[in-house]
Structure formats: C-alpha cells, structure tokens
Amino acid sequence: MSELLVRAGGLYTTVQDTGRFGYYHMGMPPSGAMDVYSAVVANMLVGNPDGAGVLEGTYVGPTLEFTDDRVVAVTGADVPVTVNDEPVEPWTAIRVGPGDVLGFAMIRAGCRVYVAVSGGIDVPVYLGSRSTYTLTGIGGHQGRKLVDDETLPLGSGDGSARPGAVVPEELRPELAGPAELRTVIGLCSYRLTEDALASFLGTDWKVTKDADRVGYRLRGGKLDFTDREQPFGAGSDPANVVDLGYPVGSIQVPGGDEPIVLLNDAVTGGGYATIGTVISVDRDRIAQTKTGDVVRFTSVDLDTALAARRDRRERIERVRREIAR
Amino acid sequence: MTEKIQLPPARYEYGGDEFVFVELDQAMSLEANFAGMAVTNALREEAIEGVVDICPSNASYMVQVDPDRLDPRELVEELRRLESTVGTLPDDYVLKTRVVDVPVLFNDPWTHETLMRFRDRHQDPEATDLEYAARINGFDSVQGVIDAMTSAPWIVTMLGFVPGLPFCYQLVPRDRQIQVPKYVRPRTDTPERTFGFGGAFAVVYPVRGAGGYQMFGMAPAPVFDLSQSLPDFADDISFPNANDVLRYRAIDMAEFESTRSEVESGTFRYRIREVEFEPASLLADPDAVNRELLEVLYR
Numbered sequence: 179m180s181e182l183l184v185r186a187g188g189l190y191t192t193v194q195d196t197g198r199f200g201y202y203h204m205g206m207p208p209s210g211a212m213d214v215y216s217a218v219v220a221n222m223l224v225g226n227p228d229g230a231g232v233l234e235g236t237y238v239g240p241t242l243e244f245t246d247d248r249v250v251a252v253t254g255a256d257v258p259v260t261v262n263d264e265p266v267e268p269w270t271a272i273r274v275g276p277g278d279v280l281g282f283a284m285i286r287a288g289c290r291v292y293v294a295v296s297g298g299i300d301v302p303v304y305l306g307s308r309s310t311y312t313l314t315g316i317g318g319h320q321g322r323k324l325v326d327d328e329t330l331p332l333g334s335g336d337g338s339a340r341p342g343a344v345v346p347e348e349l350r351p352e353l354a355g356p357a358e359l360r361t362v363i364g365l366c367s368y369r370l371t372e373d374a375l376a377s378f379l380g381t382d383w384k385v386t387k388d389a390d391r392v393g394y395r396l397r398g399g400k401l402d403f404t405d406r407e408q409p410f411g412a413g414s415d416p417a418n419v420v421d422l423g424y425p426v427g428s429i430q431v432p433g434g435d436e437p438i439v440l441l442n443d444a445v446t447g448g449g450y451a452t453i454g455t456v457i458s459v460d461r462d463r464i465a466q467t468k469t470g471d472v473v474r475f476t477s478v479d480l481d482t483a484l485a486a487r488r489d490r491r492e493r494i495e496r497v498r499r500e501i502a503r
Numbered sequence: 504m505t506e507k508i509q510l511p512p513a514r515y516e517y518g519g520d521e522f523v524f525v526e527l528d529q530a531m532s533l534e535a536n537f538a539g540m541a542v543t544n545a546l547r548e549e550a551i552e553g554v555v556d557i558c559p560s561n562a563s564y565m566v567q568v569d570p571d572r573l574d575p576r577e578l579v580e581e582l583r584r585l586e587s588t589v590g591t592l593p594d595d596y597v598l599k600t601r602v603v604d605v606p607v608l609f610n611d612p613w614t615h616e617t618l619m620r621f622r623d624r625h626q627d628p629e630a631t632d633l634e635y636a637a638r639i640n641g642f643d644s645v646q647g648v649i650d651a652m653t654s655a656p657w658i659v660t661m662l663g664f665v666p667g668l669p670f671c672y673q674l675v676p677r678d679r680q681i682q683v684p685k686y687v688r689p690r691t692d693t694p695e696r697t698f699g700f701g702g703a704f705a706v707v708y709p710v711r712g713a714g715g716y717q718m719f720g721m722a723p724a725p726v727f728d729l730s731q732s733l734p735d736f737a738d739d740i741s742f743p744n745a746n747d748v749l750r751y752r753a754i755d756m757a758e759f760e761s762t763r764s765e766v767e768s769g770t771f772r773y774r775i776r777e778v779e780f781e782p783a784s785l786l787a788d789p790d791a792v793n794r795e796l797l798e799v800l801y802r
Contacts, residue, residue: 202567203558204741205663314666314710316729364516365524410677411531411703414684420531421661421670423558423565425518447560447663455519483520484570
C-alpha cells in the first residue's frame, strides 16, 4: 500500500466523497464534499470513480508529498497551486512522482479546494462512505481534520488517468460576484410575514464568520414572524415549531436576524421554523463563499431545481467527454 | 383520552429537490405522531426505488429522495394516496414494537455541576432545572414531577438533531403532559447521557455538546455507541428506534454505579420486551394500556 505524506494539514482539510446516505433517520447527516461538482470533476481528471475519496481544503489548503508515481488534480476555489514551488495549472491532470510536493498559496476566489489523487484517498469505508463527520468523529481519516506530519493511505489507480487532461474554462464554476442561491420557498415559511419573506428574497446577505460544513450563518436584515398562539409542544419563542426534520440546504431564522443555511454536516432536525431550501446544485455555490461574501436567495419552483440538477449532470458528462479526448 | 384530536389535512412541501417534508399538524399530539407512523411504515414496506431515507418526526415526517431516480412529485402523489388509505390509523391497527427499561439517576451530581455553570442562561437562576420544572408544572415537589415522568412510558417520536438522540413523548393525554421551555440561551456544554427536557419532549443526549433542553438527570447506559462494544449495539451504532416505547425509571446512585460498571465491562443489556398494542386503545384509555406495557416489560 502506498501513502501520501501530509506535511501541513492546512486550515481545515478533511477526506470526503459524495456522502453517506441512509442514516438521516437516525440523525446522521450525509457529510460529503460541499462542492460536489468540483469533487467529482477532480476524480475524473485523475481517472478515479466519481465517488472516490478526495481531500477538501478550506481557505488554506494542505501541503502534500507524494511517495510514488501518481496523477493529481486540484479543482474548486481559485487558488495558485504549486508542485515543488513551481506554479501548475488547476483543473488539470498533473503527473507527480516520489518526493514531489503539492502546495497552495492564498485563495483568490471561492473557499474550498479539492485534491484528487489517482487511486483515491483510501481511508476505510465507514457506513458506506469515506466522508468525514467530525461532530461524532466518524469516517474519513480518524474522523477528524488533517494535522501536520501524518500519512494517508492511497488506493491503487487503474492507469486510466490521462496526465495533461484539462477542464475547459467554460466548464469551471463561476466564483465571482454575489452568489445567487436558487431556493424552493416553503416548509414552514408561513411563519414569516409577507413583508419578511419579500425582504428575505430582496436582501444582500453577508456570510458571517460562523460558516462551516455544518451551516452558514448570514447577516443583513431582520425578518418578522407572524403573531400566533404557539401550538402545543412548540415552545414559547415565535421562531419555535414542534421539532421537525431539517432538509439539507434548508434555511432557518432563529432570532429573526441571522438566517442559517444548513449544509452537509448539519443537525438533521430541531425546533426552529424552516422557511425554504437551497436547491442541491446551489449548495456547490454556497460552499464556495467565505466570510464577508454576499449571497442572495432567488425563489424557484421544483421544476427549476430539477432542471438545474439535470444541467449539472450534463456538464459533468461533458467534462467526462472532454477528458477522454 | 379526554377528547380526540382532529388533524388538519397534511401539508406537502418540497425541501429543495432532495427532500419532501410533510406536516401533519403544527401542534404535537399522539394522533399526529401515529398518523405519521402509519404512512412512513407503509412507505417503508413499499421499498420504492429512489427513496433514500424515511425520517418520521414528531408531528411531521420527511422523505429523502434521489431525484435522478424518483421524481419528488410522484412521491408526493404516493404519499397522498397513503394518507387517504392508511393516514389515520384504523382502530384495529396493531403497533408491533418493543418496550425498554431506561434507568435514570435524577438530580445527579454531573448535570447539577453543569447547570450551575449556566445559571445565567436560565429562566430561573435561583432554582435547579428540576425545581423550576416542578414549579411551573404545578407540582409541590421535585419528587412529584419525577413521579409523573417515570409513572407512564414514553414513545420515541423522532430521532435526530445529532445521531441517536431520541425525542420521546409521554403516552398520556395532553392535559397531563409536562412542558418546559428550552434555556433562554443554549448552553455550550451538556454531559453525555444527560436526561433532558424541552417543550413536551424528553431526550437522552447521545454525546457531550451544546444543548438547550433543561437538564434533569443522567442515564447510566448509552443510547449511542460508536465502538459497538455493547451487545445491544451489535447491529447499529444507535440504540433507539422510532416507535420504541421507553420507560424512564428513577434509580439511586448505587444502581447507577453498578450499571456503569456493567457498561464499562461490556456486559450491559437493556431490558427489552417485544410488545404489541393498539394506538386506538391507548388514545381511548391510556392508563390501562400503559399498565399493560409496564406489565409486559417487568413480567
């Protein structure tokens, strides 16, 4: 078995794949890559199955040393990437050998980088997935973020990687400007006044420093709840409902002034009114926003959400064809 | 039961493209929970391709779908069909579940130490969480509220928040339900296995962490075991299942310590009995059905 040396863990780097499913009913969120598109494309570039284990770095990427011949690809956030301190291209399959060191400079745009290595990050599969869920310390590499000076197991590649393969610019995600998050309004949105709902959709929300894999807390406006006598079992706060399930991507507004978008490692349920859900494709987009960035919510229907999902799948298949050329 | 609660028509909502959320009622009731149980059990039996997970909640439920394999609109059609066919439990519906003895040390030193650290976040900084709960629920003493919580069993109406956390609702009419608010501001710490209470729900915290529920005591036995070293966790890292009937039983420090050593030596097993009961009978005469449930448990 071969290893990848973690010289520096970066700020918050975890092993992820496309997620752990079938345990939501017992309170376990899916985890998995926050920006699915970038993670899947990184795997494609190095000839891995779409759901192989990758590294997800946040703000400050890891420093990695290779111990054998591999193909590596970096996708996601816009960040200068180096091999042995020489610049290399992101969204490109790069051949590396023993002693080569992959490093990152400061992120220019976006928030999360994905590193795929041919053969995949071969940590043990736990409950059907290699994804890390740090809250209970399961999956990934010992259930936690990477630290300096440790090693990760790599699988054996099948030799299908094509070094030099590049993802064309038009198939890389747009990271500039405010993030438009298409949202299916609903769930318990009846708890907000009409004005509050309009204000929610019309506000430029700023990502606070409380923004991680669990969820993104936003600031920028105040939303009022309609007056009501609280139903039995709901609790006394106007934001309270009888505890219910939270969809991944759902939005709640506990105090009326700080909407929270729940993401891959979120709690699966609780007692706050949910007012809508960011569509699955646009979780990729919020995953690439960072503290201080602006996000906006646009109301869409289910048709639009499903069409966006089909579009993403088609883009992924286009990438697959481009790489196979 | 005092008066049968009529549920409003269910509300179907799309939680984006990957979830369908169904609200059975805005208020908590056994009737709402049983209606959700009927539909989610029926849905589980249908084993529909593209249903990723089925998550019963207190007065609602949620289904996770893979929209690439199942159009959420088709799922909603099926859920509506199930609502009209099985959505209210027929009077002769028999719930097959298990009844479990869950020991709890009330007024334990560990949650007491924690709650004293967070008095500034509590409604009544001068009282303990149990004293406060006894007072606002009209009991003369802490023992009174403990007796009320331990005399009748509870049903697991939802799992979630964090892995393995059971939300439990007592099998008594609404006018006998104990209710407490959550902390004014959530704590940053709650010991593992804390017996907590918020709204009308009792919980056991699976892991140490933040929390907003009132803290009444501590369970010696885990509800969540990542190492799966205890026999009850051989198949699953989480012990409670939706629809489980749990009887919280007050224990003393001696029993707490002996149970802890059984847990630590890997020999602890919950007292579990398979049981069947009719939810309709429970709603009609809760005390009689609860007596039977406890009789089965301690037979």
